[in-house]
Amino acid sequence: MNAKPVPTELLTPGADGRFGDFGGRFVPETLVPACEELERAFNDAWNDSLFRSELDDLLAEYAGRPSILTECHNLGAQLGIRLILKREDLNHTGSHKINSVLGQALLAKRMGKKRIIAETGAGQHGVASATAAALLGLECKVYMGAVDVERQSLNVFRMKLLGATVEAANSGSRTLKDAVNEAMRDWVASVETSYYCIGSVMGPHPYPFMVRQFQSVIGKEARKQFQALCDGADPNVVVACVGGGSNAMGIFSGFIDAKTRLVGVEPAGGAAVGRGTPGVVHGMKSYLMQDEYGQVQEAHSISAGLDYPGVGPEHSYLASVGRAEYPSVNDQEVIEGFKLLARTEGIIPALECAHAVAWIAKEAPKIQGQTVLMNLSGRGDKDVAQMMTILGDKLD
Amino acid sequence: MKIATHSPGVLEARLRNIRTEGRKILVPYITGGLTGWVDAVRGAAANGADAIEIGIPFSDPVMDGPIIQMASEKALRDGATPNSILHELRTIDVAVPLIVMCYYNTVFRAGHDRFASTLRDSGVVGAIVPDLPLEESTQWASAADKSQIETVMLAAPTAPDERLPRVIDRARGFVYAVGLLGVTGERAELATTAVAMATRLKKITDMPVLVGVGISNAEQAMQACTVADGVIQGASVVRRLLEDGPDAVATYVAQVRAAIDSPIASNR
Numbered sequence: 103m104n105a106k107p108v109p110t111e112l113l114t115p116g117a118d119g120r121f122g123d124f125g126g127r128f129v130p131e132t133l134v135p136a137c138e139e140l141e142r143a144f145n146d147a148w149n150d151s152l153f154r155s156e157l158d159d160l161l162a163e164y165a166g167r168p169s170i171l172t173e174c175h176n177l178g179a180q181l182g183i184r185l186i187l188k189r190e191d192l193n194h195t196g197s198h199k200i201n202s203v204l205g206q207a208l209l210a211k212r213m214g215k216k217r218i219i220a221e222t223g224a225g226q227h228g229v230a231s232a233t234a235a236a237l238l239g240l241e242c243k244v245y246m247g248a249v250d251v252e253r254q255s256l257n258v259f260r261m262k263l264l265g266a267t268v269e270a271a272n273s274g275s276r277t278l279k280d281a282v283n284e285a286m287r288d289w290v291a292s293v294e295t296s297y298y299c300i301g302s303v304m305g306p307h308p309y310p311f312m313v314r315q316f317q318s319v320i321g322k323e324a325r326k327q328f329q330a331l332c333d334g335a336d337p338n339v340v341v342a343c344v345g346g347g348s349n350a351m352g353i354f355s356g357f358i359d360a361k362t363r364l365v366g367v368e369p370a371g372g373a374a375v376g377r378g379t380p381g382v383v384h385g386m387k388s389y390l391m392q393d394e395y396g397q398v399q400e401a402h403s404i405s406a407g408l409d410y411p412g413v414g415p416e417h418s419y420l421a422s423v424g425r426a427e428y429p430s431v432n433d434q435e436v437i438e439g440f441k442l443l444a445r446t447e448g449i450i451p452a453l454e455c456a457h458a459v460a461w462i463a464k465e466a467p468k469i470q471g472q473t474v475l476m477n478l479s480g481r482g483d484k485d486v487a488q489m490m491t492i493l494g495d496k497l498d
Numbered sequence: 499m500k501i502a503t504h505s506p507g508v509l510e511a512r513l514r515n516i517r518t519e520g521r522k523i524l525v526p527y528i529t530g531g532l533t534g535w536v537d538a539v540r541g542a543a544a545n546g547a548d549a550i551e552i553g554i555p556f557s558d559p560v561m562d563g564p565i566i567q568m569a570s571e572k573a574l575r576d577g578a579t580p581n582s583i584l585h586e587l588r589t590i591d592v593a594v595p596l597i598v599m600c601y602y603n604t605v606f607r608a609g610h611d612r613f614a615s616t617l618r619d620s621g622v623v624g625a626i627v628p629d630l631p632l633e634e635s636t637q638w639a640s641a642a643d644k645s646q647i648e649t650v651m652l653a654a655p656t657a658p659d660e661r662l663p664r665v666i667d668r669a670r671g672f673v674y675a676v677g678l679l680g681v682t683g684e685r686a687e688l689a690t691t692a693v694a695m696a697t698r699l700k701k702i703t704d705m706p707v708l709v710g711v712g713i714s715n716a717e718q719a720m721q722a723c724t725v726a727d728g729v730i731q732g733a734s735v736v737r738r739l740l741e742d743g744p745d746a747v748a749t750y751v752a753q754v755r756a757a758i759d760s761p762i763a764s765n766r
Contacts, residue, residue: 118633126634128602130561132654132676134631135661273567274557286560291680293656382603382629383558395579396607397557 108425110359113416119307122422124415127306129385133286136293141308143213148315153212157205161319164237165193165200168323171331171475177446181466186331187449187478188324188353197452197480198320198349199230203299205316207234210297217241217296221285223250223278223345224407224454225257226480227301232266234299242266245284247277250406257484275400278345278410282384302346303414306385310414314351320477321356328475336360338472342479343367343457344375344428345408347417349479354426364426366417367461369436372401374413375421375428381412388415404433404492405453405485435460440482440489452480453488500663501704507648509549509595509624509671513706513727516548522758523672523708523728524719526735526751527551527599529569531578534744536586541748542735543592546755551626551730552587554580554600561628563683565733569740580604580613584620597624597650597671602638605630610641618645624671626650632665639668650674653699655691663702672706675699675726677713683733684714688721696726716757723758 119125127137147153161167169189178185190198203220210218218240222228228244235242244261248270251258261268274280282305289298303310303317328337340357342350344366354364368376374389381390383398391399391411401411420426431439436453439460444450451459458476482489506514516523526542528535530552542550555570555578562570580600587596598617605613605627617625625647630638632651642649648671653662655676666673675696678689692709699707709722710730719729731754738746 127631128629128634129631130628130654131631131652131665132656132679134633134654135656135658274571279558283558283560287563287681290561293679380606382606384560385629387606390603392603392607394607395581396603397574398603399557 109423112355112358113419115307115311119311121416121419123380124386124388124418125307125310126387127385128382128387129306130290132290133293133306137306137308143209144308144312147209147212153208157208160204160208161201165204167193167319169193171324171327174447177443180446181463182470183466184473185462186328186337186473186475188320188475190320190349190477190479191452191481195230195233196483197226197230198317198352199227199301200233201319201352202313202316202348203227203230203234206297206299207238207240210240210299211238213297215295215297217243217292218299219243219245219285219288219292219296220299221245221278221281221301223281223409224405224452225250225254225261225484226407228266228268229257229260229264231299232261232264235266236264243288244268245271245281245288247271247275247281249276250278253488254406254484256487277401278406279398279412286384302348303351303416304346304384304386304412310386310416313348314355314416317348317352318355320349320352321354324353324475325356332473335473336362337475339363339365339469339474341365341367341458341462341474342477343408343454344413344417345372345410345454347414349477351414351416353477354420358425364420365461366426366428367457368428368430369401369403369405369408369457370430370432372403372408372410373428373430374411375417376430383412386415388418389413389421404436405457407452407454408457429461431457431460431464435464437492439463449478450482450486451478452482453485455479499702499704500666504670507623507646507670509597509648510706512595513548513672517706517727522723523548523706524751524755524758525549525551525708525728525730526747527553527730527732528739528747529553529555529566529573529736530583531555531573531576532569532739533576534739536590537744538739538747539590540592541744542751543594545748545752547594547751548728549595549597551597551599552583554583554598554604556601556604559601561681563681563733565684565737566682569736580608584616587620587622595623596621597626598622599626599628602627602630605638610637611644614641614645614647617647622647624648624650626674628652632668635668652676653695655679655695662698666703666705669705672708673699673703674730675707675709677709677711677722680712682711684737685712688713688718692722693725696722700725716754719754720757720760729758
């Protein structure tokens with residue numbers, strides 16, 4: 103039994119950027135003034151009704167918000183639960199990433215920056231960044247692990263079509279964590295003219311807080327929509343996949359004060375919360391997959407977007423106080439989840455979201471009759487080529 | 499100018515003496531765990547290094563450019579750990595102070611007090627933690643103070659004037675002037691920020707001011723030393739160790755030593 107009461111409010115970190123013991127600003131001295139400037143600029147913008155309405159207009163007229171809820175009648179009946187999806191996959195560019203990117207790109211312009219830098223794993227954040235840059239007339243450079251450039255070639259081409267420059271990160275494990283390293287190195291050199299558009303609720307303060315605020319639109323909408331659908335009730339369970347954790351924080355933020363179970367599903371090969379220990383990398387203190395000397399370990403996941411050994415600090419906090427839980431599923435279960443949603447509902451999920459589907463299918467016997475709201479944070483088009491290689495003629 | 503109020507440790511006292519003698523300070527950086535690194539440390543010490551910075555390789559070195567990244571990856575692949583490097587350091591009997599450069603997770607994972615005392619027991623007198631800025635440094639700094647490890651603080655070109663005195667206040671050993679906006683690595687020309695940064699710092703502190711990041715050869719070291727008390731050289735040293743082995747490091751250090759001892763650099 104927990105001795106302390108579980109928190110029911112969203113945290114707003116103070117100047118130290120902490121969520122409980124996690125977060126902070128562990129960056130080279132060169133970047134400290136830039137983080138401070140960003141913190142001031144974001145707080146100023148977030149409290150400015152003109153900025154907010156400009157962002158809301160973009161979200162409505164460009165990204166296509168609000169995103170709808172879809173009830174999965176077939177899969178729900180099959181699993182013995184009531185399953186409802188928050189359709190972030192229907193946003194422009196195909197994922198929730200656009201929510202934060204539009205906010206950050208507007209902020210970059212407001213700060214007088216001409217160029218944005220982004221890292222990307224699956225390519226979704228890179229595509230969203232390239233899109234916002236094209237729309238708002240900013241130069242855009244995207245760093246992507248060389249391994250991911252290979253397995254997500256369609257998104258690489260998309261980014262180039264949108265006018266962005268894509269650079270393959272060839273250091274370390276050549277995946278998302280190394281793309282973040284390269285982006286930070288670029289930022290150290292270009293900090294006076296460039297804005298670093300981080301793709302998740304991670305990095306040094308104020309990024310985890312700021313990106314959560316930009317993504318909180320998911321949770322706000324979903325709570326209202328769910329209540330309208332279910333006679334004012336909140337869901338029993340809210341489920342989202344977790345890599346860095348921005349789509350999960352986006353939807354969790356709407357239900358922190360509800361009597362709702364919050365579940366963040368990690369990949370078995372990248373379970374930072376589930377199997378990690380506290381550590382410091384990429385500007386933040388958070389759970390981290392590392393060895394006994396603090397060397398960061400390589401994550402392994404079928405989905406490039408979750409192939410990350412760390413996690414946003416607010417998730418570490420929510421886990422540490424027992425407000426959210428972070429189970430993991432393996433690649434094979436993810437493949438089954440991917441097929442399951444496609445076959446039963448005619449919706450091809452991103453491989454990242456297939457983690458959430460896989461957990462729900464596994465958990466179903468224990469939550470019979472409950473309402474489950476899942477954040478479908480991205481569509482699976484980008485993964486079709488990869489799945490074709492994996493499944494080949496085994497599809498029947 | 500502000501006179502430092504802390505009592506100088508072994509490292510700072512040594513560097514202040516060198517300055518008083520009218521010489522410039524040379525600190526080469528060597529990645530620990532690389533093939534030949536121990537001989538490189540000995541060679542550097544015997545050929546004019548005033549202190550030596552030993553890098554503890556980390557999986558995600560965000561302040562480092564391609565050369566030191568490559569060196570770190572290679573050392574890690576060869577099985578280097580903080581313990582193995584510090585253990586070998588105990589066996590190196592050189593007459594110059596040894597400083598460790600490591601990323602914060604190496605410290606955090608080991609535990610602040612334990613790491614500081616391990617450094618002391620290994621004969622290390624100073625530490626540079628490039629991703630631990632002033633605001634996050636309290637725990638480490640107090641553990642380091644207790645173990646007489648002098649924590650060098652970095653001062654960057656982006657720092658507004660009001661910030662620099664606070665950074666200097668917490669600095670021990672020397673103040674590390676970041677020579678340019680960017681990561682470690684060799685550059686064709688010395689960035690104008692190198693001398694500018696040294697000038698800003700020399701105006702406000704009597705602590706030794708050493709410029710590092712982007713000091714790529716003897717000529718650039720000499721230019722930086724027209725204002726700074728000395729230089730730190732990383733990538734240009736490590737590249738020689740990677741390509742040509744420890745003897746090349748010794749030769750290079752001797753060459754830089756000669757350059758910064760020349761009248762042009764020391765008679766400003």
